[in-house]
Amino acid sequence: MNMLSETAVEKVLERKMTNAALKMSGKDVCVFYGEKQALYNVNLDIRENTVTALIGPSGCGKSTFLRTLNRMNDTIDNCRVTGRISLDQDDIYDPSIDVVELRARVGMVFQKPNPFPKSIYENVAYGPRIHGLARNKAEFDEIVESSLQRAGLWNEVKDRLNEPGTGLSGGQQQRLCIARAVAVSPEVILMDEPCSALDPIATARVEELIHELRANFTIVIVTHSMQQAARVSQRTAMFHMGLLVEENDTDKMFTNPDDQRTQDYIMGRFG
Amino acid sequence: MTDFTANGPLPVTASPVRRDIGIKRRYAAERRFRLYGILAIGFGLLFLALLIWSVVSKGYTAFQQTEISIPVEFSEKVIDPQNKRATDPNVLMMANYPVLARDALAKELGVDLSDRVALKELNTMISNSVRVQLRDIVLRDPSVIGKTVTVRVLAEGNVDSAFKGQIDLSVPEKDRKINDRQLGWIHQLAEKGDLVKAFNTGIFVNGASSRPEAAGVGVALIGSFYMMLIVLVLALPIGVAASIYLEEFAPKNRLTDLIEVNINNLAAVPSIVYGLLGLAVFINFAGLPRSASVVGGLVLTLMTLPTIIIATRAALKAVPPSIRAAALGLGASKMQTIFHHVLPLAMPGILTGTIIGLAHALGETAPLLLIGMVAFVADYPGTPLQPATALPVQIYMWANEAERAFVERTSGAIIILLLFLLAMNIGAVILRRRFERRW
Numbered sequence: 001m002n003m004l005s006e007t008a009v010e011k012v013l014e015r016k017m018t019n020a021a022l023k024m025s026g027k028d029v030c031v032f033y034g035e036k037q038a039l040y041n042v043n044l045d046i047r048e049n050t051v052t053a054l055i056g057p058s059g060c061g062k063s064t065f066l067r068t069l070n071r072m073n074d075t076i077d078n079c080r081v082t083g084r085i086s087l088d089q090d091d092i093y094d095p096s097i098d099v100v101e102l103r104a105r106v107g108m109v110f111q112k113p114n115p116f117p118k119s120i121y122e123n124v125a126y127g128p129r130i131h132g133l134a135r136n137k138a139e140f141d142e143i144v145e146s147s148l149q150r151a152g153l154w155n156e157v158k159d160r161l162n163e164p165g166t167g168l169s170g171g172q173q174q175r176l177c178i179a180r181a182v183a184v185s186p187e188v189i190l191m192d193e194p195c196s197a198l199d200p201i202a203t204a205r206v207e208e209l210i211h212e213l214r215a216n217f218t219i220v221i222v223t224h225s226m227q228q229a230a231r232v233s234q235r236t237a238m239f240h241m242g243l244l245v246e247e248n249d250t251d252k253m254f255t256n257p258d259d260q261r262t263q264d265y266i267m268g269r270f271g
Numbered sequence: 272m273t274d275f276t277a278n279g280p281l282p283v284t285a286s287p288v289r290r291d292i293g294i295k296r297r298y299a300a301e302r303r304f305r306l307y308g309i310l311a312i313g314f315g316l317l318f319l320a321l322l323i324w325s326v327v328s329k330g331y332t333a334f335q336q337t338e339i340s341i342p343v344e345f346s347e348k349v350i351d352p353q354n355k356r357a358t359d360p361n362v363l364m365m366a367n368y369p370v371l372a373r374d375a376l377a378k379e380l381g382v383d384l385s386d387r388v389a390l391k392e393l394n395t396m397i398s399n400s401v402r403v404q405l406r407d408i409v410l411r412d413p414s415v416i417g418k419t420v421t422v423r424v425l426a427e428g429n430v431d432s433a434f435k436g437q438i439d440l441s442v443p444e445k446d447r448k449i450n451d452r453q454l455g456w457i458h459q460l461a462e463k464g465d466l467v468k469a470f471n472t473g474i475f476v477n478g479a480s481s482r483p484e485a486a487g488v489g490v491a492l493i494g495s496f497y498m499m500l501i502v503l504v505l506a507l508p509i510g511v512a513a514s515i516y517l518e519e520f521a522p523k524n525r526l527t528d529l530i531e532v533n534i535n536n537l538a539a540v541p542s543i544v545y546g547l548l549g550l551a552v553f554i555n556f557a558g559l560p561r562s563a564s565v566v567g568g569l570v571l572t573l574m575t576l577p578t579i580i581i582a583t584r585a586a587l588k589a590v591p592p593s594i595r596a597a598a599l600g601l602g603a604s605k606m607q608t609i610f611h612h613v614l615p616l617a618m619p620g621i622l623t624g625t626i627i628g629l630a631h632a633l634g635e636t637a638p639l640l641l642i643g644m645v646a647f648v649a650d651y652p653g654t655p656l657q658p659a660t661a662l663p664v665q666i667y668m669w670a671n672e673a674e675r676a677f678v679e680r681t682s683g684a685i686i687i688l689l690l691f692l693l694a695m696n697i698g699a700v701i702l703r704r705r706f707e708r709r710w
Contacts, residue, residue, distance in 0.1 A: 075599060077523060100602050108600035114593035116612060126611070127601040177597070184601060 023048040023188060023218040024069060024106075029083035031064050031073065038064045041083070042244045044237055046188070051210060051219045053229035053250065056239035057265065062222045065239065066190050069220065070106035071099050087188070104131050107186035111193040113173035115165035115180070120157050123165040123176055124148060127184035143183055150216075151179035152209050171202025178209060182217075189213065191221040195228065207232050226266055230254050238262045326685050333683025336471035336484060337426040337434045339397065339460060341375040344419040345409060349374075351416065363413065368405040372397050372424055379465065380456050392453055398425035400485040425473075426466065428483035428676035433457060434466065437675060448675070474683055478649040479660065479668075483676035486669070488684050490648045494564045494659030495633060495691075501568025501655065502575050502632050507625055509572075510579030517580075518587040519609055538577035545574045546638030554642060561643035562658035570642060571632040578631065582624020586617035619703040626699035630692050636663040662688045 024046040031039040039061045046052050046069075054062040064073070071092060073079045085092050092102050104127075115123050124144045127133075134140045144161070148154040153175045157168070165176050174194055181189055191210070195203040210219060210232045223229050229236055230250060237247040238259070246259040257263050347354070350366040373394045374384065382389045401424045408422070409415055429448040432438050434457055444450050449457075460466035477487025521527045549570035553559045559566050590613045598608040614621075639645065645664050652659040660668070666688065669681040 070600065072596070072600060075595070100604050102602075103600060104602035107602075108596075110593060110596060110600070112593055114591075114597045116594065116597060117616065126598075126603075130601070130603050130607055130611075180597075180601065 021048040022046070023050075024085065024087050024220075026065070026068070027084040027086075029065065029068060029081065029085060031061070031068060032080040032082075033076070034078045038242055039068075040242045042239075044244055044247060046218060046220055047235065048218050049214060049216075050235055051214050051221060051233040052235045052237065053233035054220065054222045054237050054239060055224075055226065055229050055265070056245070058224075060239040061242045062237075062239045063192055066192055066220060066222050069188070069190055070103050070108055072103075072108065074099060104184050105186055106188040106190060107181035107184060109174070109177050109181050109189065109191045109194050112197050113170055113177050115168070115173050115176050117164060117166050119162045120148075120165045120168070120176060121161040124179050124183045127180060131184055133184065147179040147183035148176075150182050150213065151175045152205065152212075153179055169202070171198050171205055174198060174202070174206060175209065178206070178213075182213070186217065188218045188220065191219065193222050193224060196224060203228070226254070238265065240265070323689075326682050326689070330679055330682025330684075330686045332435050332437070333474060333679040333686075334471050335435075335468040336473060337431040338423045338467060338469050339376070339426050340421055340423045340465045340467075341372065341379050342419050342421045343371050343375040343405065345371065345405075345416050346374075347416050350409065356413070363409055364406065366406070366409075368402045368409075369394065369397070369399070371405055372401045372422075380459060389452070392450065393456070396427050396430050396453060396456065398427050398484045399482055400425055400480075423469075425484045428674055430457060431484055432675045432679075434461070434468070435679075437679070474680065475687070478651065479647045479665075480649065481647075483672070483674050483680055486677070486680060488662060488665050488687060490651060491660045491662045491665035491684075492687075493651055494567070494644065494648075495661045497564035497652070497655040497659065498568040498571055498661060499629055499633060501565060502572045502629060503625075505569070505572040506575045506579050506628065510576050510625075511583050511621060513576075514580050514583035514587060515609060515614070518584050519605065519613070534577050534580050538581055541637075542574055542635050543637040543641065545570050546641030548573065549638060549642050560656055560658070562646045562648070562660075563656050564644070564652065564659045564661075565655040566642045567639050567644050567659075567661060568655065570638045571635060574635065574638065575628040575632045578628040579621075579625050582627070583617070583621045586620025586624065587613060589620060590616045615706075619706045622702045622706065623699050626695055626702075630695045633691060633695070634663050634688065636661075636667055639664050640667075662691070 022045050026042055026044045029039055029042040029044075030037060042061075042065055044065070054066060056062050067073045068081050068085055069092075073081060081093060087102070087105065090097065092106075116126065118126075121144055124147050125134075125140050128140065128143050134143055145154060145158075148157060153172060156172060157163075157176075165173065168176060174197070178189075178194075194210075195206050198206065207228065210221065213219060221229075221232065233250045235247065236250045236253040238245040238253070238257075238261070240261055246253070246257060246262045248258065253262065254266060257266065349370055350356075350368075351362050353362075356362045373390060376382075376393050376397060377384055377390060380393070382393065384390065404424060405422065408420070426434070429438070430453070433449045433454065438447065438449060440447075440454075457466060473485060474487045475492070476489040477485055478490040480486040517527060517530065549566055553566045553569050554561055559569075594612050594616065595608055598612050599605075603611065639661050644660055645668060646658055646660060648658050648660050662684065666681055666684045669677050669684060672681075
């Protein structure tokens with residue numbers, strides 16, 4: 001961890017934020033599970049080097065939207081996506097787009113830590129191996145070390161890289177999953193409630209990490225915790241019953257939201 | 272909780288006393304249920320113990336065989352009376368070797384060589400296999416002719432049974448397979464130490480024989496080995512490939528549902544039906560040889576496939592979806608996800624299913640009867656295309672034999688089969704452990 005000091009991170013971000021380039025954008029995204037429609041015409045832009053939080057009550061479609069961004073919905077039978085989702089202007093649902101390559105560019109961290117039942121080293125090295133990112137042992141070692149360092153896990157595991165990843169604590173496992181995602185050098189990292197299975201201390205570690213990762217990656221995070229959204233994100237999108245209710249700067253969203261439903265949800269009146 | 276107090280006093284529903292009784296009843300029910308479980312296990316263990324006791328108590332003697340050591344004089348007068356062996360090699364092949372053994376035994380027991388009745392009785396005490404045994408000695412080294420060599424020959428089956436105390440001596444002499452004079456000789460030989468029980472290697476290596484003392488499961492072992500090999504080589508890859516496709520790639524629709532139902536049904540089809548199928552398809556249509564282990568192997572493969580497919584699919588289903596999601600999320604292709612992550616995790620289950628299927632196939636008899644593997648095969652099959660039998664079929668055939676000595680050999684063969692099954696199951700456990708250790 002602490003690859004970049006706090007101020008350095010801010011400085012880099014400030015410079016990048018001013019460009020505020022669009023990394024991904026969804027236009028009229030509708031998702032159907034069989035006959036049931038889960039998302040209705042969502043228009044949402046994801047900005048580069050920004051943490052975008054997706055909030056909303058359970059079943060509102062925020063995870064569904066997240067999973068359309070790297071086409072993880074493809075693995076679900078009878079799931080259908082319409083509309084246009086682009087990554088750097090390219091439609092990711094275009095038949096010419098290879099889903100394997102897309103997922104290498106848009107990585108994902110899941111709700112429950114799911115390390116492979118292999119060694120810590122193998123967990124991190126797996127992605128680079130299948131994508132051919134390293135040619136020899138030394139290069140693999142380097143990727144593994146830098147990824148674990150970025151995930152703030154290096155100091156805790158450097159002496160036991162050959163031990164099973166499943167033997168780590170919950171918080172360490174989740175950071176291992178983040179290191180695994182980072183190792184493929186994605187451009188965007190999707191996080192689906194990454195802290196919901198963690199205790200407050202581990203949560204704080206992961207949030208800190210998200211903050212640091214922002215310098216190099218674009219992050220989209222689904223969370224049920226208002227405080228977490230307020231702490232880690234710069235942009236927040238509020239979903240309700242398959243609709244995108246409001247999208248705004250996080251500061252504005254949590255102090256003076258435009259929409260009454262956002263206000264109610266943030267105040268804890270429903271959800 | 273707070274709602275109740277807001278609505279006034281609690282409604283009278285359950286007094287504390289009644290609740291106590293309920294708890295006691297629940298505990299009693301649990302204790303009863305545990306007792307039923309223990310009884311059920313005890314019942315199972317009892318019958319297992321009965322089975323093992325009955326087989327072992329009858330069969331352990333099969334691993335010993337009575338042998339007689341006699342100084343056999345390889346007399347030239349008997350083997351080659353006209354001294355033609357230099358020109359006609361058939362002489363040594365056709366010589367009357369049993370007479371040598373009989374005369375040697377007569378001399379040993381002090382029986383007059385002119386007493387024809389006694390000689391006949393002596394002759395029936397030595398196994399017929401002595402012909403081959405002595406012939407082989409002479410053929411290996413013809414210079415033995417004219418010398419006297421002590422040879423251990425197999426005692427005939429009834430002598431073996433009598434010496435092991437398996438023949439009821441209270442039966443009148445004329446109804447017995449062995450008469451009082453022969454019994455006397457047995458005692459005489461045993462006292463001299465010439466008639467002893469030795470470890471019966473023959474039961475493991477010999478082929479079929481109508482003489483119990485020379486019969487063994489050697490051919491059946493080879494036949495069963497060939498079949499297991501064929502089943503393993505065919506059923507495992509085909510079964511695993513089918514399961515992976517059905518579980519991971521195939522769309523879930525009417526057709527795949529139909530296939531699934533059919534596979535489950537096939538697992539329950541009686542094995543004799545597979546035997547008829549094998550007879551019709553492999554022998555009558557494809558023209559493969561009868562009694563050959565290749566046909567048996569193919570039939571057993573068909574029979575084992577559904578078992579392996581069901582076990583493999585269950586093992587694949589048991590792999591947590593989060594592992595698949597993790598690999599796919601990293602950009603692994605479906606194939607990579609399956610072969611790098613899902614299959615290794617499912618391996619213990621697949622192997623267990625496969626070995627259980629194999630063990631099942633090893634003990635299968637009915638389909639083999641129909642494809643002609645119930646045959647008298649005395650020679651080792653060199654290839655799977657040659658006639659062979661299988662262990663369970665050998666047991667079946669021996670169980671049909673009339674001679675007393677075959678009873679213990681039937682149980683002996685059952686012990687051998689059970690040992691193989693035990694070894695396979697231990698193998699399954701070891702493999703399971705080894706694969707599970709890779710987390």
